Structure formats: structure tokens, C-alpha cells
Amino acid sequence: MRLANVTCKKVEEYLTRSQTVVIPVGSIENHGKHMPLGTDTLIPDKIVELLEEKSGVMIAPTIPYGATNTIMGCTGTITLGTDGLVMILTKVTDSLFRYGFRKFVILNGHGGNNKAIETVGMQLHRRGAWLANLNWWLMAGELNPEWKGGHGGAEETAGVMGVDPSLIDYDYINEPMDLIDDVAPNMKTTGWGTVDYKGATVVFPREMHNYSGNGWYGKDEPHLATVEWGQEMLRTFADYMADFLTELEKLDLPKAEI
Ligand SMILES: [Zn+2]
Numbered sequence: 001m002r003l004a005n006v007t008c009k010k011v012e013e014y015l016t017r018s019q020t021v022v023i024p025v026g027s028i029e030n031h032g033k034h035m036p037l038g039t040d041t042l043i044p045d046k047i048v049e050l051l052e053e054k055s056g057v058m059i060a061p062t063i064p065y066g067a068t069n070t071i072m073g074c075t076g077t078i079t080l081g082t083d084g085l086v087m088i089l090t091k092v093t094d095s096l097f098r099y100g101f102r103k104f105v106i107l108n109g110h111g112g113n114n115k116a117i118e119t120v121g122m123q124l125h126r127r128g129a130w131l132a133n134l135n136w137w138l139m140a141g142e143l144n145p146e147w148k149g150g151h152g153g154a155e156e157t158a159g160v161m162g163v164d165p166s167l168i169d170y171d172y173i174n175e176p177m178d179l180i181d182d183v184a185p186n187m188k189t190t191g192w193g194t195v196d197y198k199g200a201t202v203v204f205p206r207e208m209h210n211y212s213g214n215g216w217y218g219k220d221e222p223h224l225a226t227v228e229w230g231q232e233m234l235r236t237f238a239d240y241m242a243d244f245l246t247e248l249e250k251l252d253l254p255k256a257e258i
Helices: 008-015 039-052 081-099 111-126 136-143 154-163 227-250
Strands: 020-025 103-108 130-135 188-191 194-197 200-203
Touching (some): 008 081, 103 111, 130 227, 136 227
Parallel strands (some): 103 130
């Protein structure tokens, strides 16, 4: 059931049987030259579409923007920052809380959103509500280790293929990961803001365009992705989510502390 498609009356009826609402949260950001900027929003959107076939849960409109300061500077990337996302999520959940929603399920598409989601989740827990944060790409990698992947790698590429294969730019799908040792020649860039110095990891917070030539990062090369992988992964995750939501219904609410 889509919050945007039903009347107040229907929401009131829904609240007599459930206090659960799903809120997808995404991001608009570079994912390599082969992937659309909306990757982190498009995939959660598709998962909730599949979820709707299995579950009558209330689904709020997707928040398309996220906190992605680390990827700023790559053309087209938009960030709300953690503070902006905390504000939006707080306003959305406060509004829904007022009417009786007490079980908030975030379907998250982007790792940079986690600080904001967890901040809001803590606030809600103190008020006697649950917030469950589902990071689809991490959980999919737990449900099937073969799916585990990085940023714009094969896992996310397969996810976008599962949404619509025509969204991929196949001219660039074979590009190798292109990490640049931008800090110093003897400090090898190893990951998100990290370098290796004499066998130990040092973090230099900086925007990704400084150390990535094309914007994708991970062990899973994008060209390994297939449409079948993407379709199976998104359906499996939607099925998992439907099962989780059934279990969530059984949970007692936490005790309010304020
Ligand atoms: Zn992503």
C-alpha cells in the first residue's frame, strides 16, 4: 500500500491493524561511468515494487537524496549532508509518529546515509518506537556471499540491471577499478579515504574523485554482472523483507525513556 496513493481514511484503517511503515532512502551520486546517478534510489524503488506483490505494508514515498559528501565533486552528485538527512528523516518520522506509526523500516540504498538513519533511530527508540535499518546491498551479500560487492561494482551493476538493463552504459562496463595514490607515492590508496602506510591503514578523509579515476570501487568487477543475477537478488531481498516485516509485527514496542 502506497501512502501517496491512499486517503487519510485508508491510513486510519491501516493503523488499526499495523503500526509499520517502510521508508526507502537513496542517493544521487556517481557510481562509475557505467552506472546511473540514481543507482541507490532506483534499486530500493524496485525492491519495494516487488515487496508490494508480497506484502500489504504501508510504503512511504522514497527520499531520493542522501548524505554523500564523500562523492561530491563528481558531476551530478547531490548531497543533503548528514545534518540535512537527519532533519528530513526526523520531520517525516515525526509526522508519521503523530498518527500512530511506531515501527519504521528504512530500506537504505547508500552507506553514507547510515549515520543519519542511526541518529533518527536512536531518537525514535527513546520515544518507544522501533526503527529497523535495512542496508540492502550488505544484507544481500549476507544472504548470498556471491552477491557481496562494492560501490558501483558487479553487485550494484546487477541491481541496476534487475531494474532496467538499458540504464547501464555498456561502453564503460569493462573499465578496471582505477585507484590513484593521490596522497603520496609511498602511501597506496586502498579504499574509502584510506591509504596503506608500511602495512597499516591510515584514513585521510577526502572526496572520492581525488583517488578514483572512474568512481567505482570494490573487488567485484562490473562486467561480471548479469540481468539474471540482478533479478534474482532483488526478488530474494524483497522476499526476505516480506518475511522480516511479518516478524516485526510480532515485536512489542520498546519502553519510552522520555
Ligand atoms: Zn550505491
